[in-house]
Each structure stands twice: as structure tokens, then as C-alpha cells.
Amino acid sequence: MCVFQVLSTDALVQAVLQKLYNLNKSIRHLHMLLILPVCETSEARPYLTAADIANSYKNLGLDSKASMLHGLSVLEMCLIIAMNHLSQIYDRDPFNFEMVYSEYQKFVQKKSSVQNFEKAVIVKAFEHLQSLEFVLPLEGLASSRAQKEYTQMYLLIDPAQITDAVQKYAGLPTEIQHWARSSLC
Numbered sequence: 660m661c662v663f664q665v666l667s668t669d670a671l672v673q674a675v676l677q678k679l680y681n682l683n684k685s686i687r688h689l690h691m692l693l694i695l696p697v698c699e700t701s702e703a704r705p706y707l708t709a710a711d712i713a714n715s716y717k718n719l720g721l722d723s724k725a726s727m728l729h730g731l732s733v734l735e736m737c738l739i740i741a742m743n744h745l746s747q748i749y750d751r752d753p754f755n756f757e758m759v760y761s762e763y764q765k766f767v768q769k770k771s772s773v774q775n776f777e778k779a780v781i782v783k784a785f786e787h788l789q790s791l792e793f794v795l796p797l798e799g800l801a802s803s804r805a806q807k808e809y810t811q812m813y814l815l816i817d818p819a820q821i822t823d824a825v826q827k828y829a830g831l832p833t834e835i836q837h838w839a840r841s842s843l844c
Contacts, residue, residue: 669709675716681751681817682724692716724816727791728824733835734776734784736828737763739793740839742814743821753797753811756785760808770834782808 666672679688695718696711731739741762745754760781767775776784788794789812797811825831825839 666707666709666712671709672712675712678817678819679716682815691719724793725820725823727793728816728820729827731788731824732784733774733831734781735788736825736831737766737773737835737838738781738784738788739814739816739821740825740835741766742794742812743816743818743839746814747818751813753813755811756782756808759785766838770838773832773834 675692676689679692682688692712692715695715696707699711700707728736728739738759741759742754744762745758746752760778763781764775767773785794789796793814793816794812795815797813821839825836
């Protein structure tokens, strides 16, 4: 049995590859993941191990997005949670700002203790999340001609990273924590 077959059936390797795929589907990121472990092979250690791949993933800094989540405002965290819910509902299909805004408004109307912001403030928070590259516009001609609010976007954060950030976010209101944990709004 070849090394690839052994590694591809390992649960740790599968988890790392799934996280990588959820974050970014490009071959470039897979190449970056594998280059370090492959370069560390030698005559004494000719095969890759699952631990090599897991360590490479940790060293890549792909979880820098997770650490950046800790510095977001409560509104921005709410928008991330709304995008995560939309990604779950539509099986990771693209969404647009109006869909995120609608999801956020539904939550705010259910929970009166959460502050409701003007749409212009929410647009700015959404644009800030774009500048941090938490969301990425769908490539293509259709998206370049669409109004800003209707541009199709992808969430580039893994649900596990969001869950971790919500748990570690000091001072995040309880209602928002419960919303983040609920599978659907």
C-alpha cells in the first residue's frame, strides 16, 4: 500500500484536508501545506506521517483568520454568524449582503436586547469584513456588474473557527453566543 493511500485514510489527515478545503479550495494552498513535510523527508525518514501534515497546517498560519476574529466588534461578529448560518442553510453556496442583512435583522427582531444598527453602519462593518478577507466575492463577469449589495460572496472561515472565536470572545452577549451555537437561525 502506498503512503498516499495510508495517509488519505488517516482521520487526522482527513480533518486537516477538510479544514483546508473549507477555507480555500485552491491547489496552491494544498501545495503550501505539503511542501514543508515533503522537504523534510530524508533517507532516514523517507515517508510522510499524519503528524507531519498536521504540524504543517499549524505552521501555515491559516488560522490567522481565527485569531483575527477575536478583534472584531460585536456587530461584525454578528455578521460573521449570520454568514455562517447562510452558508449552512444553502450548503456553502454564495450569498450577498442583502441576505446577510436580512438574517441579522431577523435575529435582532427576535432578541430585543441586541442593539440594532442603521443599514449604513452594517454596510461599513460588512465592507470591513471584506477588507479583512473573511468573505470573498465570487469571481466572474456577473459579480462585477452587480450592485455592491447583491455581489455574490463566499465565507472563508471554517465553522469550527467561528465556534472557537465565539467561545473565546470576552464580553460577547449571551444571546449572540446562543445564536452562534444554534444550527439555524
